[in-house]
Amino acid sequence: MNSETNVPRGGDWNLKNVPEMDDEQFQLWQALLEDRTGMQLALQRKSFLQTSVCTRMREVGCETYQQYFLRVQNGPYAEIEWTVLVDRLTVQETHFFRHQSSYDLVRDYTVSKISEQGVRSINAWSVGCSTGEEPYSLGMLFDEINALLGLGVYFGITATDLSMPALSKARAGIYSERKVQGISARRLKKYFKPLERQRHEVVADLRDRICFARINVLELSTVPMENLDIIFCQNLLIYFRRWRRRDIVNQLAERLAPGGIMVLGLGEMMDWSHPKLERLPYENTLAFMRQTS
Ligand SMILES: C[S@@+](CC[C@H](N)C(=O)[O-])C[C@H]1O[C@@H](n2cnc3c(N)ncnc32)[C@H](O)[C@@H]1O
Structure with a gap:
């Protein structure tokens, strides 16, 4: 011994x-x-x-x-x-369309940007994307909006995480039967290709829309991300101290485009406000919009 x-x-x-x-x-x-x-x-x-x-x-x-x-x-x-x-x-637990109300908010916000404000390009960032379910969910949502509105809007998604193995799985986009259980049959048919051993691969069209990269949220000051329409950051801040959560969301807020939104996990940020952001009154969500001017 x-x-x-x-x-x-x-x-x-x-x-x-x-x-x-x-x-x-x-x-x-x-x-x-x-x-x-x-x-x-x-x-x-x-x-x-x-x-x-x-x-x-x-x-x-x-x-x-x-x-x-x-x-x-x-x-x-x-x-x-x-x-x-x-x-x-690190905890990498995640699911497709994990928090439905947050996705409903993203859908309503995006549709209104396109149809009411005439926007033709949307850039989103999934922060702490784990094995990819979150950015692929956003990608499916955007594709559906495009199919609905038929305006050929450009959607770009950047998905980042600290864990290299999680990012490799995300890039591969191959999921077990259990992982895709929450996805509707229609989405499964449209966005996944069946593989042997009951696995499902995200179709190339959707995979190619997402740029995966390693970013540590403690090093945001070195990251050249800016002018984002949507920042989606859920189930990451809960593992951090309060002062650090504030520091991170303050930095994320600065990366939003005017009129852009930041969607956090419910209850992940208490008593926080930012001079350029307003809380969005969307039920069962924790989201903020950057002022337009
Ligand atoms: C519980 S998962 C959340 C995944 C997804 N956002 C969701 O809500 O389903 C948390 C992710 O945060 C990542 N993470 C932890 N610390 C991080 C850091 N300092 N910078 C970037 N990502 C980090 C972990 O690797 C993990 O993939």
């Missing part, structure tokens, strides 16, 4: 004997994770952290938490190693 963490040597341990992380080590991991991703890891999630870190330690042959802690920060492979680990520590 190793005296520092009680990890049996030789990699022959299994998840039943995941070694206990002491308080000091847990705080170091908490701080590293929050510093790099913004995510707060509550004490109740300690066993999740231990299991995730241990699984990875076993894969790369590290014997102690301390040794692995150094490995994700130093040396030529630190960046890659961190990328792998962070994918396992």
Whole structure:
């Protein structure tokens, strides 16, 4: 046994004997994770952290938490190693059309922009897009609006996330039967191609409309996104401290075009206001519109 963490040597341990992380080590991991991703890891999630870190330690042959802690920060492979680990520590749960009222709002807003204001191009950003269900849902919605109005409006969607593996899955656009369960038969037929083993691939026309990229929302000041008509950011801010949520939405607000909207997850931002934004009175949503002048 190793005296520092009680990890049996030789990699022959299994998840039943995941070694206990002491308080000091847990705080170091908490701080590293929050510093790099913004995510707060509550004490109740300690066993999740231990299991995730241990699984990875076993894969790369590290014997102690301390040794692995150094490995994700130093040396030529630190960046890659961190990328792998962070994918396992972040919550990537998502669904197609996850919060229907928010999509209803986007649909009504877009139709009014096109038919009442004569707009012929709409740019949207899905922030924290996970494995792609959110931007593909927006893409289906926009395509349906185009089919309905028949005006050939240009729709561009940028979808960003911190996790590289999540982005790879998003780019591939292949989903299991379970994942597409909430999608209507009509949409499934129009926007997905059946594959073997009951999988479904997003059709190329829809996939090609979306540009996926890695963006850490803690580094928004370095990101050249601007003049957006729609910013859709849901189920990401909930993992952050209040001051950080405010900081991020303040920066997102600055990226909106005049008259653009920012759609957040219900309850994700309390007591927040911005001098250039107005809250939209749309039922069961948390959304803001940037003033036109
Ligand atoms: C729970 S998912 C939400 C997915 C989707 N927006 C939805 O509502 O269904 C949260 C996503 O945020 C991403 N994430 C976490 N921290 C991030 C950060 N600092 N920058 C960008 N994305 C981050 C995670 O990788 C994950 O894919």
